[in-house]
Structure formats: structure tokens, C-alpha cells
Amino acid sequence: xxxxxxxxxxxxxxxxxxxxxxxxxxxxxxxxxxxxxxxxxxxxxxxxxxxxxxxxxxxxxxxxxxxxxxxxxxxxxxxxxxxxxxxxxxxxxxxxxxxxxxxxxxxxxxxxx
Amino acid sequence: xxxxxxxxxxxxxxxxxxxxxxxxxxxxxxxxxxxxxxxxxxxxxxxxxxxxxxxxxxxxxxxxxxxxxxxxxxxxxxxxxxxxxxxxxxxxxxxxxxxxxxxxxxxxxxxxx
Numbered sequence: 069x070x071x072x073x074x075x076x077x078x079x080x081x082x083x084x085x086x087x088x089x090x091x092x093x094x095x096x097x098x099x100x101x102x103x104x105x106x107x108x109x110x111x112x113x114x115x116x117x118x119x120x121x122x123x124x125x126x127x128x129x130x131x132x133x134x135x136x137x138x139x140x141x142x143x144x145x146x147x148x149x150x151x152x153x154x155x156x157x158x159x160x161x162x163x164x165x166x167x168x169x170x171x172x173x174x175x176x177x178x179x180x181x
Numbered sequence: 182x183x184x185x186x187x188x189x190x191x192x193x194x195x196x197x198x199x200x201x202x203x204x205x206x207x208x209x210x211x212x213x214x215x216x217x218x219x220x221x222x223x224x225x226x227x228x229x230x231x232x233x234x235x236x237x238x239x240x241x242x243x244x245x246x247x248x249x250x251x252x253x254x255x256x257x258x259x260x261x262x263x264x265x266x267x268x269x270x271x272x273x274x275x276x277x278x279x280x281x282x283x284x285x286x287x288x289x290x291x292x293x294x
Contacts, residue, residue: 074223100281102281102282104285109287110287111185111272111274111285111286111287111288112224112272112285113285114282114283114284117281117282157223157224159223161281168214168226168229168237169224169226169283170226171223171224171225172223173221173222173223174221174222174223
């Protein structure tokens, strides 16, 4: 019930393409859904986050779409660039209990020049 | 550099030895987290401190693992009698109370031979 399932495991797109990464969850107590970006040899860094009271959030080229009834959320990267090549993790947390994050298994994105 | 720092960045040890990792969080952050990340997986929560109090521990944290944050500033994670299955990246993160963003360090990679 605490899992966050992420797909696909890997994704290759051409520069300018729009990669989409999907996540699904079961625990309806989750109320915060961030996406983290991780480059090799680095720790994850927060990219964008959403709460379930909105269906979409945009920050620059990154957009989260949230479907509360389906318990799914996704990350879209507009006009993707080779510098976006990284591993992306969705995550979720629930009120109380230290607000610790439950992470998905990650998507390795490669943007070809 | 005012980010989260971890030391050592890499540790190679033989099975059965003890290892200790140190984390220095962002100075004003009162929450500190330890996560473990294995290859191809998302970070998994290990334990959480608010100031010097260890408030939550994952079931992943066996009796061989111990974490401290003696003065509410830096933290240490010790693994006793290491096993090959302990090989992973150990990530430290910190945050302020309230805001949800976790700031991760670059991690300490452990290899147990």
C-alpha cells in the first residue's frame, strides 16, 4: 500500500521531444507528490511537486499532470534537451510520520542530440 | 558550499568490518533523513531525526545499523559486521519543518567485498 509504481524503466527521445513518465499509487493518504532528478554520482534534487487538489502544475519546461480518481500522476518534459538526460524519480508522502518520501523505482531518460 | 555534505564519498570494506558515514546537513535544517539506494532503484527510507531525536526507523534498519545525531547538527550512520547485501549508496537529506522539500547530499557509496 505504500508503494509508488513508476514506468517506463528507461526512455529514449530525440531532442525537442516530449518524454512522459508515469506513476501510480495505492495509498489515498498520500498528499504530496514530488519529482526528483538525479544525475550520475549526485544525490536526487527536487524538480517539481504537486498536491492532489490541483490537476496540473507547470514549472518551466516541466509539467505534472495529476489524476486523483485514477491515483496516477505523470511528468512531461517539453522541448527536451540532452542536458535533461538523467534518472527521474516520482515520490509521495503522507501527513504525519516524519513526512518521509516513498520513491518510485526511477526512469532513466536519454535525450539524443 | 552550503548544501548537505557526506563523508566519505566512497568506502570499500571487507565483510564483517564496521563502517561509519557522516552527514552534515544544511545548517538551519532541523530534520535529517537517511536513505539507501541500490543500483536501478529509488531511495528507500531508513531513519529520520528531528533535531537530536530519532523519531522513526524503517524495518530495513536491522540491529546492525545505528544512527545518531548527538547535538542536532551532524549525523552518523554506523553499520556493524557488514554484509555484501549492505553494498549501496547511503544518502542523507535534510529539510526544514513544514516545507516538504528534501535536500539530498551526494551520498556515500559502500562496497562490501
